[in-house]
Amino acid sequence: MKRADKSAVKTLGSNGRPVKKRKSAAIELPSRFYGSALPGVKPEELSGTLVVIEGTDGSGRSTQISLLTEWLESEGFAVQTMGLRRSYLVGEDIDGLLAENSVTRMTLALMYSTDFFDQLERRILPALRSGLIVLADRYIFTLIARAAVRGIGRDYLHGIYETALRPDLTFWLNVRPEVAFDREFKKSQTISYWESGRDMSLSNDLFQSFIRYQSMIKREFEYLSKRHGFIEMDGESSVSDLNRLLRKRIAAHLGIRSTHYRPSHALSHLWR
Amino acid sequence: MGTVTPETLTITETLSLKEPAPKRQYPGALVVVEGIDGSGKSTQLYLLKRWLEIGGYRIHFTEWNSSPLVKSATRRGKQRRLLTATTFSLLHAADFADRCERQIMPLLHGGYLVLADRYIYTAFARDAARGCSPRWLRNLYSFAPTPDITFYFRAPLDVAVNRIVAGRPKLKYYEAGMDLGISLDRAESFRIFQERILTNYDQMIETDHFVLMDGTVRVNKLQKLMRQIVGERISLQQFAPKKK
Numbered sequence: 001m002k003r004a005d006k007s008a009v010k011t012l013g014s015n016g017r018p019v020k021k022r023k024s025a026a027i028e029l030p031s032r033f034y035g036s037a038l039p040g041v042k043p044e045e046l047s048g049t050l051v052v053i054e055g056t057d058g059s060g061r062s063t064q065i066s067l068l069t070e071w072l073e074s075e076g077f078a079v080q081t082m083g084l085r086r087s088y089l090v091g092e093d094i095d096g097l098l099a100e101n102s103v104t105r106m107t108l109a110l111m112y113s114t115d116f117f118d119q120l121e122r123r124i125l126p127a128l129r130s131g132l133i134v135l136a137d138r139y140i141f142t143l144i145a146r147a148a149v150r151g152i153g154r155d156y157l158h159g160i161y162e163t164a165l166r167p168d169l170t171f172w173l174n175v176r177p178e179v180a181f182d183r184e185f186k187k188s189q190t191i192s193y194w195e196s197g198r199d200m201s202l203s204n205d206l207f208q209s210f211i212r213y214q215s216m217i218k219r220e221f222e223y224l225s226k227r228h229g230f231i232e233m234d235g236e237s238s239v240s241d242l243n244r245l246l247r248k249r250i251a252a253h254l255g256i257r258s259t260h261y262r263p264s265h266a267l268s269h270l271w272r
Numbered sequence: 273m274g275t276v277t278p279e280t281l282t283i284t285e286t287l288s289l290k291e292p293a294p295k296r297q298y299p300g301a302l303v304v305v306e307g308i309d310g311s312g313k314s315t316q317l318y319l320l321k322r323w324l325e326i327g328g329y330r331i332h333f334t335e336w337n338s339s340p341l342v343k344s345a346t347r348r349g350k351q352r353r354l355l356t357a358t359t360f361s362l363l364h365a366a367d368f369a370d371r372c373e374r375q376i377m378p379l380l381h382g383g384y385l386v387l388a389d390r391y392i393y394t395a396f397a398r399d400a401a402r403g404c405s406p407r408w409l410r411n412l413y414s415f416a417p418t419p420d421i422t423f424y425f426r427a428p429l430d431v432a433v434n435r436i437v438a439g440r441p442k443l444k445y446y447e448a449g450m451d452l453g454i455s456l457d458r459a460e461s462f463r464i465f466q467e468r469i470l471t472n473y474d475q476m477i478e479t480d481h482f483v484l485m486d487g488t489v490r491v492n493k494l495q496k497l498m499r500q501i502v503g504e505r506i507s508l509q510q511f512a513p514k515k516k
Contacts, residue, residue, distance in 0.1 A: 039357045039403035089354055090345045090363070097341075104373040106415060107341065110366035114345075117358045159411035163358065 035162030038117075041125060048128035050165060051250060052139040054221070055173030056214055057195050058180035058187070059235040060242065063270050064173070065135050067243050068250070071261040072133055077254070080127035083137035087118035098194060105199075109147040113160050116143060120164065128165075133254075140164050141228070145220035149213070150200065154223075169253055171246060172225055173235035177214035181207065239272050300380035301506050302417060304391040306473065307425035308466050309447075310432035312487040312494070316425065317389050319495045320502065324385065328513035332379050334371060336390035342367040350446055357402040360446070364395060365412050372416055380417060385511045392416045393424075393480065397472035401465060402452060421505050422480060423498065427487030429470060433463050 032043040051068075053061045069079045085091045094111050097103040103111075124134050140161040148154050175183075184191060191206050193199070197213025198206075225232060231249060233242060247259040263271050303320075305313040317333075324331045337346075342363050349355040349363065379386050392413040400406050427435075437443070437459060445451065448458045449465025477484060483501060485494060502508070 036405050036408070039405075089349050089359060090342075093342070093345045103341075104370065106369040106373055107366050110362055110369050111342075114359055114362040114366060117356070117362060118354070121356045121358065122354065156411060156414060159408065160362075163405075163408065 032166055033163060034158070034166055038121065038125075038163045046125065046128040046165070047131045048133060049254065050124070050128065050134045050136065050167045050169075051253075052136040052141075052167040052170040053173065054138055054141050054170060054230070055175065055235055056177075056180050056217060057192075058183035059173040059175045060183075060239065061137055061173060063239055064243060064246060065137050066267060067239075067261075067263060067270060068135055068246060070264060070267055071243075071247060072135075072250075074261070075256055075258075078130075078132045080123065080132045080134045081137060082119045082124055082134060084112065084142070085115055087115040088122075089118040090115045101193065101199065105147065105150040105152060109143070109150075109152055109157070110160075112143050112146075116140065116161075116164070124165070136167070139167065139170070141170070141221070141224050141230075145217050145224060148220050149197075149216040169249060170228060170230045171249070172221060172230040172232050173242070174218075174221075174232055175235035177211045177218065179236055180214055181210055239270060296417075298377075298380040298417075299383040299510070300386060301511070302376070302380060302386045302388065302419045302421075303502060303506070304388045304393075304419040304422045305425060306390060306393045306397075306422060306482070307427070307485075307487065308397075308429075308432050308470050308473065310435035311425040311427045312491070313423070313425040314389055315491060316423070316485070316495060316498055317387055319491075320498055321387055323495075323499060324387075324508075324511075329385060329508065329511040330383065330513075331385045331387060331511065332375070333387045334375055334389070336388075336394055337364065337367060339367050339370050341370045350444070353445060353451065355446065355451065357399065357404050357451075360402065360451075361395065361399040361404050361409065361412070364399075368392070368395070368413070369415070376417065383510070385506070385508075388419070391419060391422070393422065393473070393476055393482075396476065397469045400472050401449070401468035421502065422482050423485050423501075424473060424477060424482035425485045425487045426470075426473070429463070429467055431488060433466055437462070 031037075032046060037043055053065055055061050065081060069081065072079050085094045090111055094108075094115055097108065097111065124136075127134055144154070144157045144161065147157055181191070184195065191210050195213075196206055196210035197216070198209055200209075200213065202212045203209040221230075224230070233245060235242070243261070244259070247261060251257075251259045305317045307313040321331065321333050345363060346367075349359065355363070376386055376388070395413060396406065396409050399409055443458045443462050448462040449468075450458065450461050452461070452465065454464045455461040473482075476482060485498065487494075489497075
């Protein structure tokens with residue numbers, strides 16, 4: 001049926017060029033990729049929705065993703081998630097590299113990009129082709145920010161990720177470094193080597209190092225937020241308030257009327 | 273001895289960017305061999321290396337795809353055929369970055385003559401044949417130092433392919449470019465894949481100042497030529513053993 005319609009438009013427009021031109025212009029949507037599409041991917045096949053939650057450790061990303069997953073599933077949407085170091089191909093290898101602390105910045109940046117594209121090509125794109133909602137627990141922006149504060153050029157990094165899929169919504173859970181420190185310390189009773197940027201020799205004091213490193217990352221995010229149009233959220237507000245705002249934005253995008261949600265017993269401990 | 277202000281710094285920086293050949297930031301030198309499988313490049317670089325070693329020069333030899341860093345990932349990806357054009361390319365770039373940052377750059381800064389069996393042009397030729405965009409690839413490897421000499425060993429496709437097929441009982445899946453789905457026959461797929469790579473190499477002869485070497489010339493004659501070119505283009509004296 002569709003094909004017949006198309007050919008009808010074509011015959012009509014064959015002697016009047018503008019008709020055909022207007023038709024093709026109407027079909028064209030804002031590109032789903034930053035630059036050229038990944039080899040072999042047809043953007044028009046991707047009917048799903050990509051929602052990205054960005055923010056440093058301690059910004060409440062994982063909590064919100066658990067809650068949003070439950071809410072979306074209760075609304076009847078199938079959800080797929082992605083995150084850093086979760087690829088089958090190199091996820092564990094990166095864990096190994098991080099444990100050794102001997103890896104150099106460029107290698108680490110490229111291992112992370114391998115990890116990202118392995119997930120994108122083999123898990124996320126198939127999910128989006130099937131119309132799923134993908135919730136990304138961090139995306140290219142964290143990877144760009146981390147590498148940029150280590151002196152790798154922003155243009156270089158944007159060049160690598162130009163074949164990445166542009167998210168439908170990108171939320172940035174913004175918290176002050178001091179608050180992130182408190183939350184992280186409470187959670188694991190220590191601060192990790194990488195989250196405090198110890199490889200950058202900023203300070204021998206872990207707290208100072210963490211604050212300085214996270215402040216640098218935050219500045220990078222402020223720049224990225226302008227460049228990529230993040231939806232900035234107050235990561236310091238309560239879990240339930242933040243979740244309500246996130247649901248509202250996502251519901252508007254998906255065309256869901258009701259945003260009512262109460263966490264199940266299994267997740268009620270997150271609801272503070 | 274004028275005062276350096278941020279303004280003057282900016283000006284000199286912009287000017288130096290416009291210069292055609294930027295002055296090297298290090299005392300070392302980099303000599304690279306490139307070419308498709310079976311072109312004779314590795315044999316020739318080995319002979320060059322022996323010549324310099326015997327002469328006592330400060331040299332280091334490095335190979336494409338040799339670090340243990342990505343070995344397990346590459347093996348996993350290849351065994352289960354999970355690699356796409358992009359992840360194949362990125363994994364090799366990560367491997368190269370490790371070698372570049374931990375071997376090649378420190379050695380160039382330390383005044384070594386570094387010999388590389390395959391370099392970034394391998395990625396440009398091969399990954400583009402897999403479908404990666406040449407512009408994306410150029411950006412990906414833009415951190416790599418430009419070689420002082422790039423020898424491009426070129427043999428006719430049939431000669432090169434026969435050398436490989438004769439010496440190998442079975443061509444591997446990715447080696448034969450089977451992931452491209454060109455042909456179900458491995459030998460046939462390998463041949464077409466190598467042909468694409470050869471075309472991509474040929475396109476870089478001018479843009480990347482390759483020194484074209486005829487891979488069908490007798491080994492010792494070709495080696496003589498190679499040594500002569502190295503002697504002309506690089507002041508080997510600076511890598512020679514110090515006299516007392």
